[in-house]
Amino acid sequence: MTSIHTGSNNNIVELDMSELIRPIPPVLDMNKVNSMMETMTGKTPPASCGLTSEDLEAGELPPVDVLTFKKSGKPYYFAFGGCHRLRAHDEAGRKKVRCKLVNCSPNTLRLYLGASANKFLDSD
Incomplete structure (x- = not known):
């Protein structure tokens, strides 16, 4: 199962859970x-x-879609969904999670975060 937005995106990496910025509190x-x-x-x-078990490798969950952009060479990773998968990893004590990276522009990030995006986008 893939996201309609990232179905053809195969840019999957493992990120440390601490690298993910999760601006929306999960329910x-x-x-x-x-x-x-x-x-x-x-x-x-x-x-x-x-x-089905054919959709996944044993012991894996689908990757979490993560928006990413770089500022001054530093990558920022935003997870707006995948809250159940992230919590499952956390509860299981796993420090890393598979993520499907989606490059975004500052304007795209502003669409998601509104004025809150400024703390990530303003000049250093």
């Missing part, structure tokens, strides 16, 4: 998080999630 269904944690241990994903 979580812990049953979903627990199910994802079971999938991470190799259990077959439940039919309700729309994935």
